[in-house]
Structure formats: structure tokens, C-alpha cells
Amino acid sequence: MSDLKNLLLHRNGFVATIQLNRPQVLNALNMELMDELIALFDSLDKDASVRCIVLTGNEKAFAAGADIKEMANATAVEMLARDQFSKWDRIRKVKKPIIAAVSGFALGGGCELMMHCDIVIASDTAKIGQPEINIGVMPGAGGTQRMTRAVGKVLAMELVLTGRFLTAEEALQAGLINKVVPVEFYLEEAQKLAKEISNRPPVAVRLAKEAVLKSFDTTMEIGLEFERKNFYLLFSSEDMREGMAAFIEKRKPEWKGK
Ligand code: DAK
Numbered sequence: 001m002s003d004l005k006n007l008l009l010h011r012n013g014f015v016a017t018i019q020l021n022r023p024q025v026l027n028a029l030n031m032e033l034m035d036e037l038i039a040l041f042d043s044l045d046k047d048a049s050v051r052c053i054v055l056t057g058n059e060k061a062f063a064a065g066a067d068i069k070e071m072a073n074a075t076a077v078e079m080l081a082r083d084q085f086s087k088w089d090r091i092r093k094v095k096k097p098i099i100a101a102v103s104g105f106a107l108g109g110g111c112e113l114m115m116h117c118d119i120v121i122a123s124d125t126a127k128i129g130q131p132e133i134n135i136g137v138m139p140g141a142g143g144t145q146r147m148t149r150a151v152g153k154v155l156a157m158e159l160v161l162t163g164r165f166l167t168a169e170e171a172l173q174a175g176l177i178n179k180v181v182p183v184e185f186y187l188e189e190a191q192k193l194a195k196e197i198s199n200r201p202p203v204a205v206r207l208a209k210e211a212v213l214k215s216f217d218t219t220m221e222i223g224l225e226f227e228r229k230n231f232y233l234l235f236s237s238e239d240m241r242e243g244m245a246a247f248i249e250k251r252k253p254e255w256k257g258k
Contacts, residue, residue, distance in 0.1 A: 006033035007040060012049035015191060016044050017101075021057070026064035027057045029109045031082065038087055041094050048257065049206070051198035053094070054190050055102060055117055057110075059125070065108030068135060088141045091116045092213075094208050096119040097197050101190035102126050103183055107165070112141040115150065118209060120177040121193065122168045123186035128176065129162035149216065150176045150225035182232035201239035207231075 008019040018040060020027040027033075044050045057063055071079070091098075091113075092195060100106075100117035106128045112119055114128070122128075126234060130143045138144070148156040152176040158164065168180040181189045207230040214226050234240045238258045246253035 004031070004036055004040070007036050009040065010052075012191070013195065014049065015054060015194040016047075017054040017056060017187075017191060017194075018044075019056050020063055023058055023060070025067070026061035026105055028065060028067040028069075029063050029113065030067035030070050031084065032048070034084065034087060038090050045094050045096055051096060051097055051202050051257075052194040053098045053099055053100055054187070054194050055113075055158035056190065057103065059123070060104040061110070062100070062102040062104060062126070063113055064105045065110050065131070066141075080158045085141065088116070090110075094205075095209065097194075097205060097209055099190045099194050099197075101187045102128070102177070103186050105165075107164055108132050108139070109141050112143045112146065114147040115142060115158075115176075118212075119193065121176045121179050121181065121186055122171065123183040123192040124168050124180050125183050126168040126171065126177075126180070127163040127165040128168070128171045129163060130160050131165070133161060134163045136171060147176070150174070160216030161210065199255075201237070201243060201253070201255045203237045203239055204234055204243075207234060249257055 006020070006022055008021050010019070012015040016036070018075055020033065020171050022028060022030070022033060040052070044053055097119065100114045100119060100120045102114055103123035103125055104127065106114045106126060108131060111130055130139045130147060144156070144160060147159060155174055158179040159166065165175065166176070168177070171177045172180050179189065211227045211230050215223050219227070239255050242255065243253045
């Protein structure tokens with residue numbers, strides 16, 4: 001995709017890094033940016049030369065939320081017609097792992113975008129929260145649901161009702177993010193992890209991600225059955241034969257993604 005206006009794309013081996021690129025407004029997520037982002041996720045998801053995606057902003061902001069100036073005059077019917085909710089839902093359906101590399105502000109829709117990702121590496125400068133309450137609304141892209149599942153009811157309630165920001169360290173303690181590193185390293189650390197995941201067998205990675213996400217949508221019994229079927233399915237992959245043969249022959253496996 002060569003005509004990106006609000007994003008930058010960088011490729012290194014099997015890892016694609018998407019950078020949100022509206023620095024003048026702290027990467028506020030306007031509709032044009034979101035449409036580009038969703039289309040880019042779709043295309044990277046179909047591209048066999050990509051195995052893991054890193055999503056980042058810049059040092060000052062991952063994203064300070066949906067673009068308030070774009071919403072300020074909208075009516076409920078206009079918001080409904082924009083149909084942004086169902087578009088955001090397509091990010092949830094990306095099959096390849098997405099790692100968020102977060103520095104500075106991850107607020108409102110920015111925090112919700114972060115929570116759509118599978119793994120989060122943050123800089124020690126990160127400020128994470130759902131401050132929508134301070135502008136007369138509430139989270140609209142999964143904040144009340146994903147935040148609550150990640151950190152539990154009482155902290156989610158406090159964050160959503162007061163708009164307070166978490167520090168990176170607090171977010172780590174609460175289980176919202178995976179790791180905090182000094183600001184110079186957050187992107188490098190996320191890309192290192194992405195490279196590590198992209199050296200794993202792609203079909204198993206895909207089915208494992210799918211099974212973990214399934215746990216949010218279903219009962220334990222149905223989830224366990226789903227997991228077991230994905231496990232059995234992997235016995236039809238060439239990579240499973242290769243992985244087990246390589247273990248027995250004491251050599252490094254070579255993954256084909258088949
Ligand atoms: N929207 C638009 N512009 C923004 C922005 C935002 N969310 N955040 C910052 N900016 C702009 C500022 O207006 C300013 O622009 P100029 O005045 O220079 O033209 C520039 O970025 C720099 O910001 P500040 O001057 O304010 O910078 P400070 O360092 O002083 O403050 C801040 C940083 C992050 C504390 C502050 O900018 C701030 O409070 N920003 C708003 C944070 C916020 O309330 N976020 C939640 C927005 S509501 C949906 C999906 C999602 C959502 C809704 C619907 N659907 C699927 C339908 C999500 C809603 C939200 O996220």
C-alpha cells in the first residue's frame with residue numbers, strides 16, 4: 001500500500017511495523033487513519049511474507065484517543081451511519097499476532113486500540129487510561145469490556161469513572177501490559193519479540209492465538225473443545241511433522257508455514 005497518509009509501514013524479515021503518524025495531534029485516531037489502518041491490517045494478514053505485526057506510535061503518544069474534533073458536532077444518527085464500531089471489530093479478527101509498542105499517551109480509543117493487540121510492550125513514560133468521561137462520553141470501542149477483563153472490576157471502574165491515567169508500572173502490576181522498558185528501547189524490544197514469534201511455526205501460532213482469544217467469547221467447556229480441535233488440526237500440518245522430527249533428530253526445525 002503506497003498511498004498511506006496517516007501511517008508508516010516498515011518491513012524487516014517476517015516482521016511488519018505499522019507506525020501511527022499524526023504526531024501533530026498526538027496520533028488522534030480520525031476516521032481516515034482508522035480506515036487506512038484496518039485496510040493495512042487486512043492486507044498484511046493475507047501476506048504470507050509477514051508473520052507478526054508491531055503497532056506503534058511515537059515517543060510522546062501511542063494515540064491520545066479518537067479524534068475529538070471529528071466527533072464534537074456529530075449526532076447519534078451520524079455516529080451510527082459512520083459505522084466505526086464494526087470496522088474496529090475487524091482488527092479483532094486479524095489472525096497474525098499483533099504486538100503494541102507503546103510510549104507516552106495511550107488514551108481512550110488509543111488505549112482500546114492497544115487492548116486489541118495481543119501483547120503490549122511499553123516504555124516507562126507510558127500513560128494509559130480511558131478519560132472519555134471527562135469529555136462527556138464513555139469508552140466506545142471495547143474499553144469497558146477489555147479493560148475489565150484485563151484488570152478486574154474495581155480498577156476498571158475507577159479508571160472509566162474518573163478518567164485517571166495509569167503509569168506504565170501500574171499497568172504492568174494490573175496485568176494490562178506485558179513489559180516496561182526504558183523509553184529508548186520500547187520499539188526495539190517489541191520488534192525483538194515479534195522476530196522471536198515469527199521464528200515459530202506460523203500455522204500453530206495462528207491456531208494458538210485463535211484459541212486464546214476464544215476464551216473471551218465462550219464457556220470453559222466449549223473453549224476446551226475448540227482448543228482440542230485446533231490441536232488435532234495441527235497434526236495435518238507439515239510444520240508439526242518437521243517440529244517433532246527436528247526434536248527427535250536434535251536439529252533446528254525449518255518452518256514452511258504449511
Ligand atoms: N483528538 C483530537 N486532537 C487531539 C486529541 C484528540 N483525542 N488529543 C490531543 N489532540 C491535539 C490537541 O488538540 C493539540 O492540538 P493543537 O491545539 O496543537 O492544534 C495537540 O494534539 C497536542 O495536544 P495538547 O496540547 O493537549 O498536549 P498536552 O501534552 O498538553 O496534553 C493530553 C496531552 C493527551 C493530556 C491532552 O491532549 C488530552 O487530554 N487529549 C485528549 C485525551 C482524550 O480525552 N482521549 C479520549 C478521546 S474520546 C469509537 C471508537 C473509539 C472511540 C469512540 C468511538 N467508535 C468505534 C465509534 C474513542 C473515543 C475517544 O477516544
